Amino acid sequence: MSAGRGQMKLGAFLWATGHHIAAWRHPQAHVTAGIDIDHYVQLARTAEAAKFDMIFCEDAAGVREANVDIASQTSRSIGFEPISLLAALAVQTERIGLVSTASTSYNEPYGLARTFLSLDHLSGGRAGWNLVTSASQIEAANFGSTGLRPHADRYERAREFAAVVTGLWRGQGGHEGRSFSVRDPLDLPRSPQGAPVMVQAGASDEGRDLAARTADVVFTAAQTFEEAKAFYDDLKGRLAPHGREPEDVKIMPGVAPVVAASEAEARARHDELQELIPDDVGVALLSSYLSISDLARYPIDGPLPELPASEGMQSRQALVIEQSRRDKLSIRQLARHFAGARGHWRVVGTPAQIADQLEARFEGGAADGFNVMPSYFPGELEAFATLVVPELQRRGLFRKDYEGSTLRDHLGLKTPA
Amino acid sequence: MANGATMCLAVSLSPEAAPSHPPDAGPDFSLLTRFVQEAEAAGLDMVLLGDSAPVAGGPNRQMRFEATTLVAALATVTSRIGLVAAASTVAHQPYNLARRFASLDIISHGRAGWNASMFPDPREAANFSRPEGFSGDDFRLRAEEFIGIVQGLWKGWDADALLFDKSGGRFFDPEKMHLLDHKGEYFSVRGPLNVARSPQDTPVLVMSGLSEPDTDIAARTADVVLLDEASIEPAKAGDLKRRALAFGRSPEALKVLMNVTVSAEITAAPDLFADGLEECFRSKACDGFNIAMPFTSALDDFVGLVLPELRRRGLDRSGYSAATLRAHLGLAGEDRQ
Incomplete structure (x- = not known):
């Protein structure tokens, strides 16, 4: 109500x-x-x-x-x-x-x-x-x-x-x-x-x-x-x-x-967009939000490495790290997920x-x-x-x-x- | 005909030249729109919009709008006339100013210009965390570096840099984006600008408030x-053009406009007013004029009485033959070497 x-x-x-x-x-x-x-x-x-x-x-x-x-x-x-x-x-x-x-x-x-x-x-x-x-x-x-x-x-x-x-x-x-x-x-x-x-x-x-x-x-x-x-x-x-x-x-x-209009249609459009993300672009975007420059040197199908505190966007960084641990996401999965909505809901x-x-x-x-x-x-x-x-x-x-x-x-x- | 050449004609509103109407605030947006649309209907090259930032308070000087935001708004209600905003090298950072004007140029489809004043106003410095102000040399050297950065940033993207290639996944050609990497006495700016190349190559740079040491810049x-009426001397325009030539530019790539204020007598003797402009133009003391209007209705008299006289004498081109401000002024294709 x-x-x-x-x-x-x-x-x-x-x-x-x-x-x-x-x-x-x-x-x-x-x-x-x-x-x-x-x-x-x-x-x-x-x-x-x-x-x-x-x-x-x-x-x-x-x-x-x-x-x-x-x-x-x-x-x-x-x-x-x-x-x-x-x-x-x-x-x-x-x-x-x-x-x-x-x-x-x-x-x-x-x-x-x-x-x-x-x-x-x-x-x-x-x-x-x-x-x-x-x-x-x-x-x-x-x-x-x-x-x-x-x-x-x-x-x-x-x-x-x-x-x-x-x-x-x-x-x-x-x-x-x-x-x-x-x-x-x-x-x-x-x-x-x-x-x-x-x-x-x-x-x-x-x-x-x-x-x-x-x-x-x-x-x-x-x-x-x-x-x-x-x-x-x-x-x-x-x-x-x-x-x-x-x-x-x-x-x-x-x-x-x-x-x-239908859930299937919405999911199909979301998948279509996700498929258009090149891996190097997704990883680079994730790197910039985590304020580190070298995420690309870690295995893309492995987990996010331990990261030092940064002078950049502290609150956003914590959000991304928490999500990767919670959902047990690889760098590739996290990058794609994150790239789609830039860390938003x-x-x-x-x-x-x-x-x-x-x-x-x-x-x-x-x-x-x-x-x-x-x-x-x-x-x-x-x-x-x-x-x-x-x-x-x-x-x-x-x-x-x-x-x-x-x-x-x-x-x-x-x-x- | 003056060798087939026609005058460049700009108009500007100078609310400080007369008591303002009304006294509490400057003209509202609809009044300014009518003013600029009237100038456009008359086929004038550009409107120059002042910025009152340097001056504090005085009721006769108050404006409602900052000049760059006003130009953005006016760009959407006009389609041909050039729109030039004053913006100070003290009030802005070069990267921000370059972006603002590059953006104005795209909003206006290639009709924007920046009026950079070389006159340092200590009152402005006091509001921008520089209470000690600038020495004359300091202000000049800083402004020169500032202008160079802005013009460099405006060229950071080649005209054909954007590919928009959806299937190939390439939005722009990396070879056609250029860092500025400027490291100077007053500023350090890496670039590139995050606004695309201007539809008229670069926004038009207008300079005003010059003193002798500024001439080379x-x-x-x-x-x-823009030169002040008081300084009318044929040598001045000729001197500027000779120096431009020495810098490897075509003398035609630099237009010298004389500031002229419309007086109340214009209605009584428009032909005398036209005589004055013609004499100045034919003696090669200038390429045209910036006619300052003390209030918006003064434009009616200029457009209705003086402009037909200039046209009759073959001194003003009738209407627009091109789309951009650079082309209106005869500057397209006159790039420095």
């Missing part, structure tokens, strides 16, 4: 040809997505017609894969820069929220606050910023010769960065801190929604602490109900010391659906089966909504919008129309003072 | 240079 929990929030996570690593090779995938603005306008309108709360864009300030041979077998080395992409979409849509990722390591708070506020004005109060600290060496090499900062340093900088940005959005200026100094308030009018929405994705202890202080929405990866529930309860439990209520933060784990089945699973996590208090990561575009987003969304609406679990005009309205967030 | 790197 939805009586106790209200309705879930839904994000449409847009990413080039699709979230499945081999999506671009799917016969129906739009292979030129990374250079086709009209494709993105259509995706945004599909998501808006289905009443999604927001579009969500990932970002990295560099190519994803250092090995050029591996990179050339994926579609992820080129695409639109997301802030310009969302600014274009802002005036081609009317209601849907527009959230872009941007790094606290490779920006300055004054410029970032100003740019997102501009996006907020262009969209009439529909912008949001997904804060990341950036964990890849490839990105670091585009911003100096000193390499990736240690995890703790990145988060110290991120805490100061977030505080300056939220202050600027509230009309303040004047900051002298360890990493940043800002003299003036912003030279743009206040946000139509009070302030752009703050989203955050880091799930390490420091990431959770930062989210509890500043985030309106938390994006996370959780394979099982138990993982999702543990994260949800932990994060909501961290809010009170910061004077915040549980409903002030919406927790939206990623979900990677493959949906079709994958659901394959009919609209009713997928709605059942989303409902269980939502009603079970493990999620306030979901960031939907379609396997390929545009087909999988269209399938979710036309098959799963109506099923959720029929169950009273999702809105049939927008109640308000801003992203804060959609998400049920308070307007900041 | 502009002659070597700029596609378009």
Whole structure:
């Protein structure tokens, strides 16, 4: 029943040809997505017609894969820069929220606050910023010769960065801190929604602490109900010391659906995508998420080796390792499994089966909504919008129309003072 | 006819040139859309959009939008006119700026340009964690390195690098992606850019706010240079072109535009205004003009009164004959050697 929990929030996570690593090779995938603005306008309108709360864009300030041979077998080395992409979409849509990722390591708070506020004005109060600290060496090499900062340093900088940005959005200026100094308030009018929405994705202890202080929405990866529930309860439990209520933060784990009218059809499409993953690409993707470069030297049909702690994506690494041990997966199996959904929760089945699973996590208090990561575009987003969304609406679990005009309205967030 | 040549014509909105309407916030998006669409209907080469980041607060200077996001939005409601955004080398990192403009160029199908100002504003440095500011030389050397990185990143992917070969499993040709591997005095940038090659080869580089020591940088790197009216002297444009030639470029690969502000008298004597432009153009003091509009309706007068006069004299090409900004400006095929 939805009586106790209200309705879930839904994000449409847009990413080039699709979230499945081999999506671009799917016969129906739009292979030129990374250079086709009209494709993105259509995706945004599909998501808006289905009443999604927001579009969500990932970002990295560099190519994803250092090995050029591996990179050339994926579609992820080129695409639109997301802030310009969302600014274009802002005036081609009317209601849907527009959230872009941007790094606290490779920006300055004054410029970032100003740019997102501009996006907020262009969209009439529909912008949001997904804060990341950036964990890849490839990105670091585009911003100096000193390499990736240690995890703790990145988060110290991120805490100061977030505080300056939220202050600027509230009309303040004047900051002298360890990493940043800002003299003036912003030279743009206040946000139509009070302030752009703050989203955050880091799930390490420091990431959770930062989210509890500043985030309106938390994006996370959780394979099982138990993982999702543990994260949800932990994060909501961290809010009170910061004077915040549980409903002030919406927790939206990623979900990677493959949906079709029949279960057999859905499974067949999932298998078809899995078959398109070259082994070297799958292993390389797994390596990058584990922040190690040499996974390819271990036997591909053997187990994952013991791994040292890394300065990269600590929480994501733990998730992958736990899954490999739990399911006794070989490197090849883990690589394929992981490549398909990038460590996120994958659901394959009919609209009713997928709605059942989303409902269980939502009603079970493990999620306030979901960031939907379609396997390929545009087909999988269209399938979710036309098959799963109506099923959720029929169950009273999702809105049939927008109640308000801003992203804060959609998400049920308070307007900041 | 001036040897068959026609003027390059740009327009820009300069809200600081006059009291703003309304005083609390700059023009909204629909007003800006009408302005740019009117310029496009008149066949002008480009609109230059300023960025008010350097200036704090003052109600007469306030804008609603940051320039690059505004260009992205305007690109979706226009189809032919060039769109140039100002962006500061202090407010951005070169990798991020190169990406933003490469992306704008794909969104606009080859109509984007970057206006890089060589005028250092200490107020801007104070908001970007540089309270000590920059010395003139420091700012210039840093900007020169910055521009070189951006132009290098824009060429990181060959025009035919993307294969999209689904059955062969090869998305791009590894031989056609190039690392920058820049290690300089101010920046270290490995590359490549994660945005594809521009539909017009590279976005157009406009340079403004030049002082004498910046001239060589502009002659070597700029596609378009904006000069202030006060500095009108035929020697200036000729000097820039001679220096461009010395750097191995065709003098035609560098367009010099004079900044001119529309005044209220334009309605009384449009032919006199046209006379001034014609004289300046024919004396080879410039390749065209950037007409600054103190408010959006000033464009009506320019388009309705002055432009027909320029056309009658054969000084303005009527309408667009090509798709990209580089082609509008006569820069396509004028790549440096």
